[in-house]
Amino acid sequence: MQTTSRIKxxxxxFSGLEDCNEDEQRKKIGKMNEIVDGMNKKEFESVFKTELYDKMYEMIEERKLSMESSLVLLKSVGCYKALKGILIFDFERSSLYIVLEKMIVEEDLKKKEEKNEKLLADLCECHLLLSGWFSSKFLSICVPCLLKVxxxxxxxxxAQKDVEMSLLALSNVEHYELGKELYLNEIKEIIKYHQEHRNLMRLAxxxxxxxxxxxxxxxxxxxKVISNELHFAREATRELEEQTRNMDWxxxxxxxDKEEANEVLIIRRWIKTLEIYFSCCQLWNEEYVGLFNSIVQIYRAAKDNCRGISYQFICLLRSFATNRALKIDDLLESEAVGSVLEEVTQLHVIDEQTSNYLDFFKRLCERLNSESKMESDTAKRKELKRKVLEKMEEGGYEDFIIGFSCCKIIRQHFFYYLVPFIDDYFVY
Structure with missing residues (x-):
């Protein structure tokens, strides 16, 4: 379906919803959800404006559209927005946003025997999926409610689709502080149970x-809980490997096709999760080496045709090189250095990816230089340098020199400059 016909x-x-009974509305909304699922970002942003949400509010107020039916559509819209990482705030400027918040508070205040748990969960999911900001008041209601689901x-x-939707909504709560009593025991139980029974869908x-x-x-x-008790690196390694095993790169x-695109989407989300983790982690874990190698294997498989994923992976490797919780020896013994070196030796185009490759080595050299200065033992400093040089020799000095022949040009085009002490590790 082409863009104009899809939007039309x-x-x-949507216009026909006013003239339907509830059963017919559900059928139409089902078709609308299918159309939403096939939209690109530009189409989505052109359709879901504040005016559309305001119109939904009017229809609900005039009893031309039931709240239950509208929530089915809103959850689909919120799911798309969360998965695609769309940052638009039209919903928050609408009358429907205010009504949704009011309904959450009212439903939460009801006595247990009067409370509609399903309605409250649906309202909370829509709020977390569609909104761009959250108050502590609403998080204190929505987080426990969705963890219960x-x-x-x-x-x-x-049931598992409900679980998946509730966890996707919770994953949208990023830069907000929460008290451990709101979530920790519950999320640990969810993760541990899956590790034992494999009951969750991949996205969940x-x-x-x-x-x-x-x-x-x-x-x-x-x-400590994430790394040592729940074994995040081990689980991320397994998930990435299983996710990509049947991919046609x-x-x-x-x-x-749609199924393959969904697999790629989940891989992208794992990369994002890894970036968050390694921007915060301070503890070394022996499971990191397996994770590095898994990331490199996917990067190598995807680099020719899936440039978006390969770009994300090289950015992730750059963050590894900077993180002092990760041992230099682990980086050198993994396949990360060799994989980036392979690309450097074949550089022909000066672009942002070229800059990322060189910046990886720049950061690695900064780590090596810093750690060698802290190491008072001359023999150990020499051993550290020897390990790097051996890595370079695996690719062949001649190819390596050719790859780095563009460095002087790179200096003129990018902010990422090579560090002064790079001669200690690279020959060019």
Missing amino acids: RFNEL ALNKDESKE YQSAWEFLICRLYFDKSLE KKKEEEM
């Missing part, structure tokens, strides 16, 4: 980790 069809279905161990497809499991790891921004003590991203 959605608007026609996510704790459901029923393995039916419908990744979302559970993302929600927990975002809490590291405010509470570094969680790292010979296809370009635009040629992939």
Whole structure:
């Protein structure tokens, strides 16, 4: 379906909701959700304006659209927005946003026997998926409510879809501080149960980790739980490997079918989670080496056709080189250095990716220089240097020299300059 016809069809279905009974509305909304799922970002942003949400509010107020039916559509819209990382704030400027918040508070204040738990969960999911900011008041209601949904161990497809949606909504709560009493025991139980029973869908499991790891921004003590108790690096390694095992990396991203595109989307989310973790982590874990190698294998497989993913991976490797919780020996013994070196030796185009490759080595050299200065033993300093040089020799000095022949040109085009002491490690 082409862009104009897709938008036109959605608007026609939306306009027709006023003249339908509830059953017909549900059918139309089902078709609308399918259209939303096939939209690109530009189409999505052109359709879901404040005016559309205000119109939904009017229809609800005039009893031309039930709240239950509208929540089905809103959850689909919020899911798309969260998965695609769309940062638009039209919903927050609408009348529907205010009504949604009011309903959450009112439902939460009801006595237990009067409370509609399903309605409250739906309202909370829409709030967290569609909104760009949250107050502590609403987080204190929504987080426990959705964790309760996510704790459901029923393995039916419908129940697990509810679990997935609740965890995806929670993963949207990024830069907000939460008291441990609101979430820690519950999210640990969800992750541990999955590790034993493998009950969660892939997106749900990744979302559970993302929600927990975002809490590291405010509470570094969680790292022991995440790294040593829940074994994040081991789990991320396994998930990435399973996620990519059946991927056809010979296809370009635009040629992939819907299922393959969804797999790529989840890989991208794992990369984001890893970036958050390694920007905060301070503890070394022996499971990191396996994770490095897994990342490198996916990077190598995807680099020719999926440039978006390969770009994300090289940025991730750059952050590894800077993080002092990661041992230099682990980086050198992993395949990360050799993989980036392979690319450097074949550089022909000066672009942002070229800059990222060189910046990886720049950061690595800064680490090596810093650690060698701290090392008083001359023999150990020489050994450190020898390890790097051996890595360079594996690729061949001649190719390596050719690859770095562009360095003087790079200096003129990018902010990332090579460090003065790079001669200690690179020959050019």
